[in-house]
Amino acid sequence: MATKEKTPVENAQLKDIISHAKEYGFVFPSSEIYDGLQAVYDYGQMGVELKNNLKNLWWKSMTQLHQNVVGIDAAIFMHPHTWKASGHVDSFNDPMIDNKDSKKRYRADVLIEEKAAQYEADGHYDKASELLVEMGRLLGAEELDAVRELIIREDIKCPISGTTNWTEVRQFNLMFSTQVGSVAEDSSTIYLRPETAQGIFVNFLNVQKTGRMKVPFGIAQIGKAFRNEIVARQFIFRMREFEQMEMQFFVRPGTEMEWYNQWKEARKKWHQAIGIPAESLRYHDHEKLAHYANAAVDIEFKFPFGFKEVEGIHSRTDFDLTQHQELSRKKMQYFDNDLNEDGKPYGNYIPYVVETSVGADRLFLMTLCSAYTEEEITEGDATKSRTFLKFHPALAPVKAAILPLTKKDGLPEKATEIFNSLRYDFNMIYEERDSIGKRYTRQDLIGTPFCIAVDHQTLEDNTVTVRDRDSREQVRMPIGELHSYIDKAVNFKSIFEKLA
Ligand code: ATP
Secondary structure, three states: OOOOOOOOOOOHHHHHHHHHHHHOOOEEEOOHHHOOOOOOEEEOHHHHHHHHHHHHHHHHHHHHOOOOEEEOOOOOEOOOHHHHHOOHHHHOEEEEEEEOOOOOEEEHHHHHHHHHHHHHHOOOHHHHHHHHHHHHHHHHOOOHHHHHHHHHHOOOOOOOOOOOOEOOOEEEEOOOEEEEOOOHHHOEEEEEOOOOHHHHHOOHHHHHHHOOOOOOEEEEEEEEEEOOOOOOOOHHHOOOEEEEEEEEEEEOOOOHHHHHHHHHHHHHHHHHHOOOOHHHEEEEEOOOOOOOOOEEEEEEEEEOOEEEEEEEEEEEEOHHHHHHHHHHOOOOOEEEEEEOOOOOEEEEEOOEEEEEEEEHHHHHHHHHHHHEEEEEEEEOOEEEEEEEEOOOOOOOOOOEEEEEOOOOOOHHHHHHHHHHHHOOOOOEEEOOOOOHHHHHHHHHHHOOOEEEEEOHHHHHHOEEEEEEOOOOOEEEEEHHHHHHHHHHHHOOHHHHHHHO
């Protein structure tokens, strides 16, 4: 399979981040010994820790901090009718277009969105929004010829060939399919789920009944999703196999906008609480609403390649549950015995749904981009540059490194003793190779917030030095204080308190 696609829009900083991610064990190209598989990546020894921390934090923020949100873990394979009901079989398409000169394939909507972003950057806000509205109208009406004309009228050129020699626009379904059953005749086509949400919808009544849940309530899920993306560039931003963290919040019809606004705010606050600066985040309202939505907004992060979606908040109405009710012929209704203004129970209805949907991989990339720091430092008379990953300590893959100053005089034994006393609570590294300076640098490069040095004074008075990753300052403290010092910084509690 072809793998080496040129990435003309990538800028230098993204390249630095990609090579850093590879060099320090965060992200590797999939099956790299065979030259990789396009838009598929593996997480390495550091990456998996960071990703797990992000997932755990999201999971706990949803389920532990909300009495009315519970989790599930549904299978990737689902009955094929699921995707008929959800609309994915008929309309989970992206409009694709090829440049005849470069032979490169693009998403027509992305080309137009990039043009609008350029208008915006030049201060032509009206032009930008008119263009997006027009695109939304044409795509909604499936007027694909007119979409092509719009691209030509706007003089949108292929970034590789620089020409406007475009093919017609065609729809391309993004679902991967495969066969179940061992005998060819018996087998039937099923899909790899393109979103985790449907696993929640089909379990809505199971959870509601067995958990005795009362509307409003939510169901959260983390899991893999698969999309045969037309253009897969920009590292782990757009992958063909990725992970979603979705929460469907079931509400009484008519109250959905209230909940939509509430979740929209709560989710942006969450990104800020994990250390993403407010100025690197923004909302982007959808001009083109998906077939199931009556309101939708993206939370965008300022990636090195521009502001792009990390999370979507969608008001999905009762579309999905109604569709499943129709296709499965099973009632999807909920009985609400709360009393309305007339003193009567609200009675039976199909709940409306507000969804929050964030990609674990995009969240990972955002965290990595935001943490990646290069700075000039002065040591004595010399100035040198330092690269480090400024992760929130609660997200850092390794929380502390225990470093005996030398390999003799009983220092390794003392350091091992400290390591053993902390290892049950924190992910740590013990290292005795190379100079202490080199060891500090290695920890900076993977974002370890604390380096604990064990020296000769430790043997005398049971104190160690603790070096802070960001300030490089060292403080001396009794070994007995280490646990609470580290815990205070790395405990999720410090993030949860900001969400209250
Ligand atoms: P885009 O417009 O970028 O294709 P989308 O609007 O199709 O994204 P949703 O269907 O709303 O995305 O999916 C919810 C979230 O899942 C996105 O905000 C994103 O974080 C993540 N996601 C979607 N597609 C991919 C992908 N191909 N690779 C990585 N993450 C993805």
